[in-house]
Amino acid sequence: MIQLQNINFSYHKGRTIFDDLSLSLEGGHIYGLFGKNGAGKTTLLKIIAGLRFPKSGSSTTLGQRAALRKAEMLKNLYFLQEEVYVPAISIRDYVKCYAPFYENFDNEQFEEYLHLFEITSMDDKLTALSHGQRKKVIISFALATNTKILLMDEPTNGLDIPSKGIFRKIMTMAANEDRLILISTHQVRDLHCLIDAVVILDNGHILLNASADDITDKLCFKITDDTGTDEPILYCEENLRGNLLVTENIHHIETKLDIELLFNAVMLNKERINELFNAKN
Amino acid sequence: MNFNDNKAIYLQIAEWVFEQILNGNWKEGDRIMSVRELGTLLVVNPNTILRSYDFLQKLEVIVNRRGVGYFVAPDATDKIISHRRKQFVEEEVPAFFKTMKLVRMSWEELAELYKES
Numbered sequence: 001m002i003q004l005q006n007i008n009f010s011y012h013k014g015r016t017i018f019d020d021l022s023l024s025l026e027g028g029h030i031y032g033l034f035g036k037n038g039a040g041k042t043t044l045l046k047i048i049a050g051l052r053f054p055k056s057g058s059s060t061t062l063g064q065r066a067a068l069r070k071a072e073m074l075k076n077l078y079f080l081q082e083e084v085y086v087p088a089i090s091i092r093d094y095v096k097c098y099a100p101f102y103e104n105f106d107n108e109q110f111e112e113y114l115h116l117f118e119i120t121s122m123d124d125k126l127t128a129l130s131h132g133q134r135k136k137v138i139i140s141f142a143l144a145t146n147t148k149i150l151l152m153d154e155p156t157n158g159l160d161i162p163s164k165g166i167f168r169k170i171m172t173m174a175a176n177e178d179r180l181i182l183i184s185t186h187q188v189r190d191l192h193c194l195i196d197a198v199v200i201l202d203n204g205h206i207l208l209n210a211s212a213d214d215i216t217d218k219l220c221f222k223i224t225d226d227t228g229t230d231e232p233i234l235y236c237e238e239n240l241r242g243n244l245l246v247t248e249n250i251h252h253i254e255t256k257l258d259i260e261l262l263f264n265a266v267m268l269n270k271e272r273i274n275e276l277f278n279a280k281n
Numbered sequence: 282m283n284f285n286d287n288k289a290i291y292l293q294i295a296e297w298v299f300e301q302i303l304n305g306n307w308k309e310g311d312r313i314m315s316v317r318e319l320g321t322l323l324v325v326n327p328n329t330i331l332r333s334y335d336f337l338q339k340l341e342v343i344v345n346r347r348g349v350g351y352f353v354a355p356d357a358t359d360k361i362i363s364h365r366r367k368q369f370v371e372e373e374v375p376a377f378f379k380t381m382k383l384v385r386m387s388w389e390e391l392a393e394l395y396k397e398s
Contacts, residue, residue, distance in 0.1 A: 172317075172324055173317075175327055193290060212329075256288060
């Protein structure tokens with residue numbers, strides 16, 4: 001559903017953001033997009049949404065050139081930005097104004113999500129709400145549009161602690177076998193058990209694009225007091241309970257993906273990760 | 282649901298299903314929650330639930346009737362016990378014996394503890 005091929009991009013006079021970047025994403029998954037500050041996560045989302053144009057290379061979203069911003073593409077894509085823009089109108093009027101752009105918008109779902117987030121009045125002016133409350137309204141709206149593609153940039157920033165749990169629950173309700181959800185975030189704990197594929201962006205390239213199953217097939221994540229292991233260790237971190245290890249999975253043991261450990265392991269072993277995941281079989 | 286640190290989540294979910302069946306919350310022959318319903322209940326990606334259900338189908342603990350849903354197999358309890366037995370013998374017993382030797386515990390002591398339990 002999203003195809004980026006040989007993308008080159010830089011801001012005016014700035015350093016290169018993307019250098020021959022290619023990425024292909026399919027429906028039916030919740031992807032987590034990770035990278036250090038300034039790696040270009042937001043820029044990548046903007047290129048997919050047709051809001052930034054690559055210097056060279058092609059960006060195809062839902063079969064259309066993203067930069068053309070055809071109505072066919074826009075009504076099937078929702079981009080939730082990190083800082084949400086809200087006009088000075090009520091929630092009810094916001095829906096009246098913006099829902100018609102999305103033919104599969106479901107008002108019942110919207111109200112259910114708002115209810116779960118404990119937003120009770122549809123008559124409150126959006127500008128009178130706190131930052132976190134605004135974000136809850138726009139997240140609910142974004143999910144209720146039922147677009148084929150949903151891009152989310154730091155969706156949990158500004159949400160209070162209970163709302164993060166509700167966010168995860170709502171995401172599992174909104175995910176389905178056709179929808180492509182791409183979430184960019186530093187809050188890895190907020191995506192716990194939610195994402196089923198990982199994209200890591202580093203130094204202008206995609207360092208890793210793999211499903212969680214593929215990752216746990218090739219790598220082991222474990223806590224152990226045992227220092228002796230015959231598996232090649234990619235990353236080790238000391239912890240009160242023992243050593244947190246990421247190793248190559250040579251004994252085919254199925255462990256639980258830890259995104260934070262994965263990210264650190266990938267950053268330390270870029271070449272080996274590339275060999276493990278990108279080698280043509 | 283709280284997941285422990287090491288084991289794959291889809292296996293932990295399968296164990297949670299074993300518990301539901303063994304303690305009678307889910308009865309043999311009953312229809313169980315759909316992939317999406319269980320995903321929302323446990324707050325887990327639906328694809329992970331699907332993987333658990335595939336695994337449970339291979340063990341013949343649940344069956345999928347196309348277009349209707351998933352059901353607890355009529356002999357699910359026996360299947361779970363035989364699977365858990367195999368797991369116990371292959372994975373847990375060796376570690377248990379290792380610790381027994383380490384703390385120099387004899388069979389007789391163990392038998393006493395077993396009688397008391």
